Amino acid sequence: MKAKYKFSISGEVKLDPKQMLPIYERGYCYSFLLDERSVATHIEVTIPVEEKYYPNIVKTSQNRHELNINNPALHFIQRNLRGIEALMSVWGLQSIDKRNFEVVWLPESADEKEKLKLFNFSTKSERMSLDEIPPLSFDLVARAVITSWDGAKESVITSFYRKGTIDMEAQEYIDAIYDFYMILETRFGDGKWRGNQVKQKLKASAELKQAFTHAKEHSLEGLLNVELRKQKQSIDVYHSYEKFIDYIVDLRGTLHHHSEKNPKAWDPSKPEKYELDAVYLHAICNHIIFKVTRDYIDEESVKLDYERQCNDFLSKYA
Numbered sequence: 001m002k003a004k005y006k007f008s009i010s011g012e013v014k015l016d017p018k019q020m021l022p023i024y025e026r027g028y029c030y031s032f033l034l035d036e037r038s039v040a041t042h043i044e045v046t047i048p049v050e051e052k053y054y055p056n057i058v059k060t061s062q063n064r065h066e067l068n069i070n071n072p073a074l075h076f077i078q079r080n081l082r083g084i085e086a087l088m089s090v091w092g093l094q095s096i097d098k099r100n101f102e103v104v105w106l107p108e109s110a111d112e113k114e115k116l117k118l119f120n121f122s123t124k125s126e127r128m129s130l131d132e133i134p135p136l137s138f139d140l141v142a143r144a145v146i147t148s149w150d151g152a153k154e155s156v157i158t159s160f161y162r163k164g165t166i167d168m169e170a171q172e173y174i175d176a177i178y179d180f181y182m183i184l185e186t187r188f189g190d191g192k193w194r195g196n197q198v199k200q201k202l203k204a205s206a207e208l209k210q211a212f213t214h215a216k217e218h219s220l221e222g223l224l225n226v227e228l229r230k231q232k233q234s235i236d237v238y239h240s241y242e243k244f245i246d247y248i249v250d251l252r253g254t255l256h257h258h259s260e261k262n263p264k265a266w267d268p269s270k271p272e273k274y275e276l277d278a279v280y281l282h283a284i285c286n287h288i289i290f291k292v293t294r295d296y297i298d299e300e301s302v303k304l305d306y307e308r309q310c311n312d313f314l315s316k317y318a
Contacts, residue, residue, distance in 0.1 A: 001049040001112045005077060006033075006042050006102040011094035013040040025080065028073075043081070043096060046106075047073050055105060055118040069103070069121055082269045099171065099272060100124050125171065139306060143297040146305050151296045157183045161289045164282065173271040173278035174255060180281035181252045183288065184208065195249055202245045207288070212241050215283035223283060228276050238280065251277060 015038055023030045033042040053071040078098045085096055102122040107113035144151065164179030185198060188205040192198050202208055216239070224232060232238045237247040251274075258265050267273070296302070 001051070001054065001108060001116075002046055002106040003049045003071070004044055004046045004104045004106060005074070006044050006104075007081060008042050008097045008100070009040050009093065009095075010097070011040075012092045013088065014038050014092075015040055026076070028077065028080070030080075040093075043084070045077050045080075047077070049073075049105065051115065054115060055121065057117060067118070067121075069118070085269060140297060142306050142309070143302050144293075147296045147299060147302045154292055154296075157186055157292070158289060160186070161285055164285065168278060168282055171271060171275075173274040174266070174268060175271075176278040177252065177255065177274060177281060180278070180285045181248065183285045184248075184281075187288065195253055199245055199249050202249070203242055207291075208284075209241050211284045211287040211291075212244060214287050215280065219283040219287065220280065223279050224276075228279065231276050238276070244280075248277070248281070 009032075015032060015034060017034055017038055020032060020034075027048065029046040031044045031046075032040045033044065035041050049071065053073075055067070055069045058066050058068050081096045081098050085093060100123050102120065104120045105116055105118065107116050160179045160182045164176045164183075167173070167176035167179060184202060188202050188208050189198050190201045192201055220232070237243040255266060
């Protein structure tokens with residue numbers, strides 16, 4: 001039995017199709033797919049599969065079944081893909097999507113085909129469909145315009161927030177941590193920059209503590225998948241405000257430095273390691289920015305101004 005994994009490529013690596021051939025490394029076969037411009041769009045990796053790693057459906061409870069496609073070879077493939085990224089970055093390769101892939105199982109005999117319960121599978125990260133998103137009430141937009149002169153005072157922290165959400169969507173979790181941490185330091189750090197001083201300032205903020213509690217008890221429930229939920233439950237720092245502040249300030253310090261001599265140094269090619277930290281900070285900062293926004297657009301004078309403009313419009317055109 002063989003399995004063929006397919007990963008998408010970002011960047012503009014142009015290859016000559018006349019020169020291409022399958023490349024073998026440690027028993028795995030690597031092939032590139034090109035578009036009409038001869039630019040590489042995907043890399044396919046074909047591997048042998050032992051019977052114990054055939055895809056199967058496992059009954060986990062009376063009314064629940066779970067699809068099992070685990071194969072330790074995937075970790076080796078992903079490591080090699082990181083190596084390909086590293087060695088081809090100077091030729092225009094930006095990234096290989098190692099988390100989302102298509103896999104097809106290829107039986108080589110009638111017996112293998114009989115044992116196979118699933119022939120293909122794919123993973124994909126998608127934004128919520130626009131059809132599922134309700135339209136924003138226009139009064140919120142109108143009031144944002146009315147109070148925009150004053151709201152511009154918050155352009156720094158909201159710029160960090162917007163950049164953070166873009167990095168989250170791109171699964172660039174390390175960059176997102178930078179962005180969201182800057183919101184905390186800017187709003188609650190009181191200009192301090194030494195780690196212990198920043199920790200003291202953040203811990204003393206009732207607003208930040210309330211945002212942490214809201215994220216932990218409400219927001220995160222809809223944001224965490226099964227894997228992240230298990231990770232959250234098993235690690236103490238995600239349950240204590242003081243411990244979380246200590247952890248996140250230290251993490252930011254760690255991510256601010258790097259050394260090839262340190263075998264435990266963080267790896268920029270593995271942003272997924274920091275997904276839970278980024279999701280936590282995203283939920284906290286969302287609560288903070290939402291409160292900042294409402295403080296402006298819910299001002300009584302702003303509401304009255306919008307009401308007056310609505311009445312003027314209706315009197316002229318209704």
